[in-house]
Amino acid sequence: MNPPRVDKLRAALSEGNWDRAIAMLQKVDPAVAADVFQEMPFDQQQILFRRLPLDFAAQLVAAFPYYHAYVLLHSRPVEELTAIVERMQPTDRIQFIEQLPEETWQHLMDELHAAPIAAEVEVPAPAPVVPAAPAEEPIIQARRVEKRFQRPDGASIQVIAPTDLSVDPGMILALLGPSGSGKSTLLRMLSGLAQPTAGEVLWRGKPFHEATPNVAIVFQSFALFPWLTVLENVEVPLLARGQEHSERHQRAIQALATVGLTGFENAYPKELSGGMKQRVGFARALAVEPEILFMDEPFSALDVLTAENLRNELLELWQGKRMPTKSIFLVTHNIEEAVLLADRIIVLGRNPAKIRADFRVPLTQPRDRNSAEFLLYVDYIYKLMTQPELEAGPSPAGREVKPRYQMLPHARSGSTAGLLELLNDRGGKDDIYHVADELQMEVDDLLPILEAVTLLGFAKADKGDVEITPEGKAFAEADIVARKHLFRDAALSHITLLQQMRKALESKSDHRMPLEFFRDVLDEHFSDPETQRQIETALNWGRYGDILSYQSESDEISLFEPHALDIAHEAREH
């Protein structure tokens, strides 16, 4: 690759000199061309893509991520779309089509079959040349921010790996990740609430404490002061800015009017429903006219309908430019919510948190939850989140990472059985987002269960699908007693912690041990609350699988022996 040539290409693109740009694009490596192409605003990508010769378009499509390729392809008429797909290399075409989720694939097939294949078409009438607006510089920039928690013994546990992240103006950015992945911690570091352990956060190029950042947060729990009226709550931040009574009053009333809460000024928060309370939270945030509005799972404490309503109203305000905010930073664990709202999505991985994917969602608003494009993105994110090996970024080179201790998902034995039964009923294989949809579960609740069944070898997750294994099928069809045996076998052959517990207990003459010992072992690998969750899960699985028993009073575990129950019972009686 030739850097000067790429720079020239970039220059041509930013000037909107399409013909020259197309000529130059064809001269560089397709992978590089695809990268440069994707740097442009999406509407310009569409304009340019429409003008590409079919053969070159086919080459370029193969180099795009499949979800991006799919959306770009649809910026051309159906017959051209069919022609481009026809001209792709057979291997590329198969790979592209295979990656699509079921609905999207079906949709594409229908389109391909319906349309006659076009011959080489003449380029459509030239679109007016729009020079790209100069990219505005990011408002917040995080450089290698990192969070570690100090353990009492001096060692530290990394919860967020060094991360680069910038918040650009003019977009809604969604940060997605499973629970416990450090999304909220990252939000708190970006908003200035928490200090990173290493690295720095810049506000318009200056360190946070030197700048005067103007941000607001909408909290999951609303965080309203229950002893203040709605109006007083909205006035709180204005009072902190030293505004006089009349000015404050006017601004607060205006903010309340924006979110449709006039008439409730003198109500106390406890008189309001959850949705109304979150409106007050919005009004309080909007009253300070923040440049960046941070939202920490703002809809997850609300019921489904209320949440949907509020989401739509937020979009309306945002699109109608009726809020003075330059950009919105949304933390969520709801995949559909992210795809519905965001212009850019960042997916975080867990333990420690790091960015696994960072991509744009170029769909036009309002978005249709049932459209093929929408499902394409939902499916892609499920794929990312269920496949640990699907790493987006390169792993940190240099220092050797010590092998990780196996981490148990926080799922109850009962819910794993429920998921396997459902899978078995549905023929043993299904798309993960279908399962989530069927169970009305959010990814946060479903993922741990999914991880549990894969960890136990009862199912396999692959490319957004989940498939039951013979062991899983046997489990789903077994009766209560036989299930316990199957679970025991699976747990003892796959779960490190349970294996260790059993081995340790067998080596002791009285077959009992304080649980504290295993807490200490886990403490070396996990943070305190995570250790607690690991222990809870291990006890739940171990007890269900008749592997061990646990006495909460003495905080001891012992080897499960059927007759031991009677003894323990008698001992308690006397």
Place this chain on the structure above:
Amino acid sequence: MARQPLPHLSNWNLLPSNVSSLLRDLPIILAGLSLFYGVLSLTRYWTGPVNTQPEIQLHPGALPVYAMYSLARIMLAYLLSLIVTLVYGYVAAHNARAERILIPLLDTLQSIPVLSFLPPVMVAMVSLFPTRQLGVEMGAILLIFTGQVWNMTFSVYSAWKSIPRELQEAAQIYQLTWWQRFIQLELPYAAIGLVWNSMMSVAGGWFFLMACEMFVLGNRDLRLPGLGSYLQTAANAGDTGAILWGVFAMVLVIVLMDQIVWRPIIAWGEKFKMEQVEASQTPHSPVLNLLRRSRAIQVAFQKTVGPAREALTLYGARKHLSSHPVGGKHKLRQWIGLTLGAIASVGLLYAIFKMLVMLGAISGEELRGIFAGAGASFLRVEFTLVLAGLWTIPVGVYIGLRPRLSAIAQPIAQVAASIPATALFPIVLLFLIRVGGGLGVGSIVLLLLGTQWYVLFNVIAGASSIPTDLKEVCEVYRLTKSERWRRLYLPGVFPYLLTGFVTASGGAWNASIVAEYFRFHGQTYTTTGLGAVISRATDSGNFPVLLGATIVMAALVVTVNRLLWRRLYGLAATKYKLES
């Protein structure tokens, strides 16, 4: 409460203009005037020369004045407690280094029986202000203060430590100033706990006040004119009519306090509850409604508190906005802190050294006396608790399981518990002496008097909170009576019983000081016990024994609290918690 100050109307429009609102405001205006008179006459009395031989008059007409004196002491002590509470709690909650010292200290102070300080503090204060009545008064107020401040401080501290994270973050992200954060977040968040603990503290304050007011040490008469000394004098004289009048006045004052002060405050405090939905049943108070509807109060509020609060907050905000954090200032403060800390530690070491020297002066026989007394007091207190448990558990469960009965019995038990046992000591003693018993049996009766009510109303509360479905389970599976007790009633009331016992145990230790050494009919009645040792040592000026005995008592109570009650508490909070 002024929610929405009316903008810029002429002052006259705000004043009450019709007769009905004037009538409504009349009681409030009269209350204000009488308060002013009370303050004036108290000042005159306190700055007067010391009243060496207080004359306590027994005719009922003197009672209002005595009640006022008692009330004033309680109020002053409470005010002092409130100020100390807010400062101590704030420092402990906001400064991690101070917290490490302040909280264990608080925990210890909280469990020391304050009355063990009664004899030495009274004597010390009198010698500090020998010519003024102020000395004895200050002694009483100081004692009441030490009795009531710790649990208030603890409640404020723990409230401030448990402010939900997101509320704190909201305060941080919207850059609330120190003052705004205090007024709009911290104080409201601690309000409910503070109100309930204030109520408990003031009830406890009566207990100490009665003991202080009737305190006579050997031939030194340190009595203060008040309800306590009135009751004691009446019992001394064997005047049944005066005793009845005194008890009546006592109950009246307590009930009035409850209705006029605490009920309204509790009803008002409802708005500080951290609840998401409005509770279906909320406490309400007619007095509060009267105050809320009163135009005069509203006007006064809008003219004073409203603008003052606004001005203060705006001033704070502007100062905060214009100031920039400077590193040097921080460093200077650190230096000052370090220096003060060093001075305090040196002083502490010196005090400990002097104390050890003084303790060395205790003879072997005196030491034996202290430990024998400690043993006797310990047994007496625990025996009293067992006795109290024996009758209150069956009776309490019987009442608690019958909703209609407990609706009647609960308030009675509450009023009975709120009458300070110390007020009744002279009366009980009078009775006992007539029957022919000494203080040996008498002290146990006295202790029982102070402790049983706490246990009773806690057991009633526990039994009435046993879920119906569990009772129905017992019915369905035909559990026998003894099985029901073992499987449901006892485990069900256990956490409540424990709360009752912990409170009662503290009360019993305090009462033991007064109950073991009592001057009556010109004669000193004593029995073996730590309280008696302390009083006698103060009387004879034997400071080493006084110090030793006080330390032993404090250590004993703290140890029992840590080893027994706290463990049981842990058990109650986990295993015996009835979750619905």
